[in-house]
Amino acid sequence: MVRRVMNPVFSVIARQSERLTQWALPIGIITAWEALSLAGVIPLRVLPAPTAVIAAAWKLTLSGELLRNIWVSFWRAIVGFFIGGGIGFALGLANGLSRRSERIFDSTVQMIRNIPHLALIPLVILWFGIDEEAKIFLVALGVFFPIYVNTQHGVRTVDEQLIEMGRAYGMSPTTLFWCVIFPGALPSIFVGLRYALGIMWLTLIVAETISASSGIGYMAMQAREFLLVDVVVLSILIYALLGKLADSTARLLERWCLSWHPAFQPTIETDA
Amino acid sequence: MTVQALRRISDFVEPVPTPDRGEARGDGLAVTIHQLRKSFGQNQVLRGIDLHISAGEFVAVVGRSGCGKSTLLRLLLGLERPSGGHFRFGDQVGRAAPTGAVRIMFQEPRLLPWASVLANVEVGLGDERASANAQERALATLREVGLEDRRDHWPSVLSGGQKQRVALARALVSRPQVLAFDEPLGALDALTRISMQRLVERVWAGQRFTAIMVTHDVAEAVTLADRVLMIEQGEITLDQRIDLRRPRERGSPEVAALEGRILRALFRNAAAGEDA
Numbered sequence: 092m093v094r095r096v097m098n099p100v101f102s103v104i105a106r107q108s109e110r111l112t113q114w115a116l117p118i119g120i121i122t123a124w125e126a127l128s129l130a131g132v133i134p135l136r137v138l139p140a141p142t143a144v145i146a147a148a149w150k151l152t153l154s155g156e157l158l159r160n161i162w163v164s165f166w167r168a169i170v171g172f173f174i175g176g177g178i179g180f181a182l183g184l185a186n187g188l189s190r191r192s193e194r195i196f197d198s199t200v201q202m203i204r205n206i207p208h209l210a211l212i213p214l215v216i217l218w219f220g221i222d223e224e225a226k227i228f229l230v231a232l233g234v235f236f237p238i239y240v241n242t243q244h245g246v247r248t249v250d251e252q253l254i255e256m257g258r259a260y261g262m263s264p265t266t267l268f269w270c271v272i273f274p275g276a277l278p279s280i281f282v283g284l285r286y287a288l289g290i291m292w293l294t295l296i297v298a299e300t301i302s303a304s305s306g307i308g309y310m311a312m313q314a315r316e317f318l319l320v321d322v323v324v325l326s327i328l329i330y331a332l333l334g335k336l337a338d339s340t341a342r343l344l345e346r347w348c349l350s351w352h353p354a355f356q357p358t359i360e361t362d363a
Numbered sequence: 364m365t366v367q368a369l370r371r372i373s374d375f376v377e378p379v380p381t382p383d384r385g386e387a388r389g390d391g392l393a394v395t396i397h398q399l400r401k402s403f404g405q406n407q408v409l410r411g412i413d414l415h416i417s418a419g420e421f422v423a424v425v426g427r428s429g430c431g432k433s434t435l436l437r438l439l440l441g442l443e444r445p446s447g448g449h450f451r452f453g454d455q456v457g458r459a460a461p462t463g464a465v466r467i468m469f470q471e472p473r474l475l476p477w478a479s480v481l482a483n484v485e486v487g488l489g490d491e492r493a494s495a496n497a498q499e500r501a502l503a504t505l506r507e508v509g510l511e512d513r514r515d516h517w518p519s520v521l522s523g524g525q526k527q528r529v530a531l532a533r534a535l536v537s538r539p540q541v542l543a544f545d546e547p548l549g550a551l552d553a554l555t556r557i558s559m560q561r562l563v564e565r566v567w568a569g570q571r572f573t574a575i576m577v578t579h580d581v582a583e584a585v586t587l588a589d590r591v592l593m594i595e596q597g598e599i600t601l602d603q604r605i606d607l608r609r610p611r612e613r614g615s616p617e618v619a620a621l622e623g624r625i626l627r628a629l630f631r632n633a634a635a636g637e638d639a
Contacts, residue, residue: 256473259440260533261462261489270486274477351477351517 139321144328147321156310161329164295164306167223168333171230172291178231179238179287180280186239187246187276188268200239208232209297221302226295233294234287241283245276278352281345288337296330391419391573392464392540394439398448401434408434410597411448418453418540421567421574423584425625426594432577435594436543439575440467452541463489466539468547472526474518480529481505481514487533504536505529507566524555528562535566542567544576548583557613560587564610581629585621586611593628601628 121141127133128140135143151157182200186193208229219225249272257267299308307326314322349355396414400407408431416422424432437443439450452464466487474483484501485492505511508528518526527547534542544563548556564587567574578584584591585605593601603625607617 252469252471252473253475255442256469257486259442259467260486262486270478271475274475277477349477351519353519356517356519 136318136320139324143321144324147319147325151310151322151325160305160307160310161333164299164308165333167226167299167306168230168291168295168337171227171295172234172287174227175231175234176238176284176287179235179283180242183239183242183283184246187243188272193243197243200236204236204240208236209294212298212301216302221304225302226298226306229298230291230294233290237283237286237290238280239283241279241286242276245279245283246272248279249275278349281341281349285338285341285345288341289334292330292334292337390540390571391417392453393418394450394452394541394573394575396448396450399435399438399445399450400447401431401438401443402446408597409438409445412594412597412599414592414599416573416575419571419573421587421589422576423588423591424575424577424594425579425581425584425591425629427629428579430594431597432594433545436467436545436575436577439541439543440465461540463491463537464539465541465543466534466537467543467545468527468530468534470546470549472518472523472530474526474529474533476518478518479515480510480518480521483518483529484532484536487536489537491537501532501536504532507535508532508562522555524551524559527551527559531559531562531566535570538570539572541573541575544574544578546578547576549579556583561610563587568609581622581625582613582618585618585625586613591621591625593625601625 124133124138125141128135128138128143133140139147148157182196186197211232212229215225215228219228253271253275254267257271262270295306296308299306300312303309303312307329311323311326314320314326346355394414394416396412396416399409399412399414401409412435424435426432434443438445452461474480475486478486481498481501484505485497487504488494488497488500491497502511502514505514508531510525510528510532513521513525513529518529521529530547548559551559560583563574563576574587576584576587581591585607588605591601591603591605592599593603603621605621607621611618
């Protein structure tokens, strides 16, 4: 990028328009979609117009159904995430720090990891029925592995030289962990976190469409039975938004926790 | 073996009286090394080092790569355990030095990238980090190396020389009595290096700690040290006093003469084609 001395007002506008660029494509697609629907190119039975989806959303909001279902799905996602992520994080730390712990647990975990967790759905239904436990269990299982693997990897790959420095400067094991090992592992832990959030929604969607009596996935399946295409599309869009929200939260957290990392530092303006 | 080594030294340099000048410095801690040995498996890295470093003395250790000079520092810091022999700090019998009394500056800055410059200096305080005046002390030391205005910056935005200055501040903040340098200036460009050498000499003169600097650069050793030791194949083969007046001028005839003398000794036993 060519950097020139710019009029400050102009550079503010330029920066704002740069930020808006990412929205240009989605807005363009939706506009084209609406236009094609109005023109009758896309049959309503295949894809309803965006305005029809918004109308469906409004109707379901008024009846309270939409918010209730979003809340149920959100709750399942969060609970499953904290259970699976918590266990994965703890085990990842333990196996990263202790060779003995790794010898005991790691190969078992790796074996289980190679089973696609969604393949367990029939078994999980047999165990838990279609109650909350089933969905939370699946989400927890899906989230566990990326958090586990990346936490362990992060702890393992902390700069040896820094650990040696810590020891040479008389840090106790606890201080060494909090001042050197944990912050050093954090970038890798965040990679696992963002990956886990993706798996969290994926698992929940599948679990809810197969076996549920509430939630967004259930709403979509019900709508399919009554041929309410607009509600089906709405459900998919809500999943997309929730996924984006989770990812943005993780990014924000990452930016805040890793502000020391060169990748997250604002570029130094040479002409400032 | 040691007797032979000593004889070789006496062949080479005139006998040096035990320095009494160093003892008077006061704040440093004398280091006595007795028959220190270290092997890694079959590989004998140090084969019985005997050495007395007076309190407040500045000793430079030169030698070819892999001669064991860095291992000596690591043993001193307690990062490795000796295979035999022991060392003594001051008059204390026993291996361990008082906490915070021995500090090291590594070849790399080894700053914590997630801690501010000031917090990195505070690392050097060890257990005293929780004390009330910790920040004040860190700040004062940072001022000493001329980086007070960078206190809140991340290490990643500093230049190589600035990072090493922060590392120096971290090493100095606990007011160590022995400071070990493991080629800390090796990765710096020539100009930064000279200004760092001046800084190291200045703080050493001010704080009177005992300094042990491992270096590849013989000129650096001659400019800074009271005494230059050469280690070859795990033994001390040269113990050269440098009695030049400070501040010493790089490239002055006296410095150059001593440098040439040590370099010749370094290369005398080197087979052709081996790197120094």
